[in-house]
């Protein structure tokens with residue numbers, strides 16, 4: 392497994408794959424699947440890597456805690472880091488290359504002068520309380536997909552708003568990369584796996600699954616709100632949204648102590 396620390400090394404790795412395919416006479420080149428992450432990997436990330444492993448000739452994992460998508464310095468500082476374990480997990484899952492930019496200048500040689508923005512959905516839900524978050528996320532995802540020359544890119548439904556915006560960007564900019572959405576992986580008690588769960592105290596960890604239980608077990612939004620607040624969460628937003636294909640999804644972001652948790656579930660389908 393290759394460890395790549397610069398954008399130049401990443402691009403050179405990609406070019407070499409094509410050259411190798413041409414040398415071997417492989418028609419259509421070699422396919423590359425990318426799994427962008429911020430590290431502190433868990434089974435949710437691993438499910439994306441496994442899917443990418445099945446569907447592509449080469450799999451690249453990226454580990455980069457992207458500063459432009461954090462709107463609070465303290466949140467960025469406290470983001471969990473488990474680099475050695477992440478590299479071990481990647482190796483054990485059959486990843487071919489891991490891109491770990493050595494610093495943020497590597498990703499932002501223009502000092503973030505050029506940015507991707509979206510005018511509507513990115514301002515709602517998580518975008519309403521985290522200004523600039525989705526611009527930072529979309530910008531770094533576009534850079535990573537381009538560096539990888541990716542045929543497919545894998546994202547979790549756990550961050551459904553993010554997945555929707557990435558799909559929209561890929562369509563708007565005619566990106567050659569297929570965006571693949573993967574189901575949310577949960578702990579046995581229903582809590583959506585998240586790197587941020589590492590920051591919960593033992594007492595908070597016991598309460599945390601009540602967020603998912605309230606999403607799935609309430610008859611309506613109001614009842615869900617009461618359940619979530621009674622469990623001790625401070626709600627940032629709780630909303631139902633219908634997608635273009637008629638699926639009704641319930642979205643929540645709520646604070647448990649200092650930790651902001653998000654989740655979403657399908658609550659109905661239009662027939």
Ligand code: AMP
Pocket residue numbers: 427428429430434435436438439545546547548549550573574575576577583584585586
């Ligand atoms: P992150 O490292 O949190 O930025 O996440 C990297 C990717 O993993 C994103 O596409 C997330 O949606 C996805 N992901 C995170 N948690 C989960 C989960 N519990 N199940 C499935 N995918 C996840």
